[in-house]
Amino acid sequence: MTRQQIFKTNMVITRSNRDYKITMMNDDLVTLQVLNSDNYQIVSVDQLLSEYQLSTLTLPVFNSNVDHSWLTQQQCDQIKRYNTYLNFLDKQRFPASEDALKLTIETCGEVLNEPLNYRPSASTLRRWYKKWRVNNRHTIYLLKSNKHDPSLHQSNRIPAQMRQLVNDVIESDYLTLNGPNIAQCYKILTYRHHQMDLDCKMLSKSTFYREINKLDKNIVVKKREGATSANKNRRNATQQYQVNGLFERCEMDAVHVNIYLLNEHGEIIGKPIIFLIIDVYSRCILGMHISIQDAETTDAAVSVLRHAILPKPAENYTYLANKWACHGTPINLYVDSGSSFINDSMNSLLAQLKITRVAGPSRQPWKRPFIERFNGTLRNKLKGIPGYLGKKSDRQTFDKAGKHYATLTLPEFEKIVCILINDEYHQERHAGLNNQSPIEVWTKNIAYCPAIVPSNVAIFDMYLRLQALGKIQQTKGIQYKKQFFNSHELRQLHRSLQIKNLHQDKVIFYVDKLDASNIVVINPLNNSPLVVQNTCISSHMKTFEQLKYTASVTRPNNAKTQIKEITKAAELRKKQASKDKILTKNIINNEIISLDQALEPSMIEKMFTKRQTAAFSELTSSTEESNNNTEVQQKRPPKIIRYKTK
Template sequence: MKQHIFKKNMVITRVGQAYKIESLDNDVATLRHINNQVLQIAEINTLLMEYQLDQLVIEEPNCDLNIKLLTDKEVSEIKHIETYMHFLDMQPKPSSEASIQLCIETCALTLKQALTDQPSVSTIRRMYKKWLENDKKALYCIKNASKISTTACNPRISHEMRLLIDDIIHSEYLVLNGPKRSVCYMRLLRRHKELKLNCKMVSRSTFYREVNKIEESTVIRYRQGSAAATKYNRSATKLIELSSLFERCEMDAVHVKIYLVDSDNNIVGTPIIFFVMDVFSRVILGMHISLAGAETTHAAISALRHAILPKPVEKYDYLEHEWECHGSPMKLYVDSGSSFINANFDALLSQLTISRINGPSKQAWRRPHVERFNKTFRGKLEGLPGYLGKKVDGFEYNKPGKAYATLTLEEFEKIVCHLIVDEYHNEPHSGLNNLTPMQVWQKHIAFQPPYVPKNVGIFDIFLSHQVTGTIQQLKGLQFKKQFFNSNELRQLYIVLDNKTKGTKVQFYVDESDATEIIVHNPLTHSVFKVQNTRKSSYGKSFEELKAQPAHFVPNDAKNRIAKITQEAEKRKRLAARDKVKSNQTGADALSFENGLQPEDLNSMLSKRNNVSHSAINLTDAPSPYASTDKQVTRKPKIKIYKSIEEE
């Protein structure tokens, strides 16, 4: 049975001697003498028996912290605190927010701390006050740092009971998706009964009070996760104030649960819509509908292109109002998705002189305006044929979602444009003092015309076929057996080969024109053209330059060669047989013309007689063909039985 009284690093007194518990398991504990550092092994049952007989005393925790009892993590934390405190103490005004912010930035860079590990301004201010109160000793700033203090000094609760309450709270309640307080209290009762402690059991209300002493943000962080705690701790202390159009634009993707079909009524997928919003006027500058099944950089670039370039009137002639909103943003706020955070998207924004500001994932309040529009847009889609809503809506259907698919991509795009231009842009907005987004747009666009970059043709490059290739030292880049090289590409190869481990780059290809390619410089986020080394490729496509497959003309050459070799081998075999016949003598050969002579017959008969006589071996002499082993003659053994009468 697991005990809950003795803990690691606890100081106990046995027979007048102080020991520190170095380690323990279910059966034994390792004790280290405080003075001579001698190790001892003791059974847990023995320690419990001594504790019940008052022969073992658990030392009360001393307010004066001992550095020897700290863990390695706490020692490292002390060093970090000393770095922050000494730097802040050297500032002219240590308590000012500017000095604390400078301290955080400088010390975090020195200690190489991640952004999530850096302390806040309030934490440094509180820590600095405690540091001064304790004679500038960082040790006191981490008191109870390894374990959250959940119980205050209450004389009505014994020390053993307090240890058990702390153990229940940290092992049962402060865990991810942990049980409720009532369940934890029942487990406290069961453990108190199992351990047979002499201390008095606390009531349910007392246990609840001890649990309620923990900060709510701490409870949420342990029971629901860091993201939930961050959301709980956030507060709207500063309002986003803007003074002009395009000053702040937000982009986000909306996954719409509606199955679309093609002209043959086949399912083509569910759409993902990328929206670009101007926060000052709340108008939607552009959008793009993708059926890729995931958020892609190609869709994000298409949405940005649609937002910057003017909309053709003939394309949207079905709208009641003109979609005149367009222009290049100054700052673009996005999330940390892979469709926005990549070298390709950064290179495009660098060419268009747009600043990208990305916020952490799962923090929608970093882009509150476009996120609020997403909710409004979903509400406008309700009642649309085939729209299934979100999972949180709790909609239930009798058939699978694909059975309700009705709209095509073209029809769905027209509906989205109607909802944006004809409805949303012309509805009063509470964030605009009940003005419509189009009224705010038209009021300010006269004084601030939309800016369209001169190099908007670069969108054609970034939306073309993107390829990743390795720069070869001599031949440059290769695509479909065509080589592209230039002096600028050669210089890029030298720089990449010296600075990085590889020479892979991204380049853009127009399948209909093999004259040149566009190469992206990963160091400067710029692009440059590289010509085809084959001069005859000018104005031709890759398909035209594709090598023709080899066509083999059927001929009888192999058959003729095989016939010649077969005749040669046949001639060789005949020549060898004739040579053997010519080497045989006439006396040795038997034929009808040359029969057996009388002396040959006598020799053959005499040889047969000799063999027959030696096989019979009528004499006592041993036969030359007989075995040399001694022959043993076996006599039969005859047993004579006497009759009863003879006896």
């Protein structure tokens, strides 16, 4: 098949989960345009073919893209046979199940009137189906290539019937847990060959051994010994990664550095965690972020991703001797399964940036060898820095505690790391890059794979906010720290969730601690951001603490204040009453006598008269009381006290 029969001008292809349009093409090179963008890339046709074989490049599902006129009659009959089996199998509910495979072989074999010994086995049909799915359901790619003479390959000398029998024995007997060894499998092959009475000649033992040795060792160990043994074997195995351009494979990781840092006042703030992103093709460090935390956080992961994608202004790195020119959006981002990389926030951000995240298991550094190798290089370059205590696994002993050696501040340490990365590591020659430096490889290839920067740069600021969960109320919206956020779009979102019976679930929203005027709600239906304003008009450019203080002033808790006012009024009333009691003694005939007022003879006469009247009334009352007492005493019987005698 020629290249022009696969790729054509104005064809839209999907390459590493990103859509491209073929704008120009000749026999060797292809010009690709990123769909809905002005970015172009120039790649070779051979590279596109290799990517297509590795299933990283897919074509549109149109049979008209492939020309069948060059096929022979035998190949057309073979394609018809493939279509009969694969289309019937694809219509089954579970195509990979044994029942579906057996039903397909029996039904299609009768339709095509094929003998039993010519029908494909279950393993062969499963292999056809897998390759058919990978190649966009094009059966033409199942045909064997006639580029080389079959006699040149010893494996092609095996007849088709014998080949199917060998594959069945390998899959059903050899590739099983604690299955028989190669010699026993050869005996099984001999017995089945004699039992089936095949016309072809029996395979020799040496040829069968060669077929077994062609199998992938990792698959053999996993099938025969288990996943644990396969992981150990894979760790010791050497594997070469094929990367065809910049941004195709980027690895991100966090390295914990054993050094205590100080603040501007000389106080210890903790140990740094350096987040890094490396481009595998050029070995350049795209982004770096240093955080002082007890553990790896999502904010730090978002920060290093922003530092890797956005250009790095020269005015922010005046201390560097060379310009830090490496930046751009990764196509595939390889991370471990840590919580800082695998969460809803990162899922939403990577989806909007159209970055494919490939998450591997933790504690398996060989799955991300390039960033792990740079971590070791960075630790070696940090040796000799004041306060650096080396790797913890080295178990070095010191005379004093590690905090005693703390010397550098966080800005100073950040400058040192940037200098080590950009002015040393990027300028050094690597044996893996054909004795070229990373910055040289980047400069040569950036014209063919230009950096893509998202138009909405503010998206990173949104994901650097504080993440929270809340339920959308039908009338009030979302409540956070006694503040309500609501809008017409949020009410529409609530109705959409209510239709799908999801209105009771909590949604993710992001809050800016320094600005309480709005929040950003993530639509759970399509992961799109939605800005919702605060219903309080006075919340513009105010923090939540300021709004809390304002609320306490405008709506105070009056309980204690009212109690104080009541007690204070009671005390004043008591004092006033004591003063009024003194004044009432000086009132005569509803007239108040003041010391400043001159006494007249009539007033003096009234005073003496009142005094005499009061004295006479007191005397008469006392005599009456004494008379009453004597009468009571006379009527009262005498009290007799009796004492007991022994």
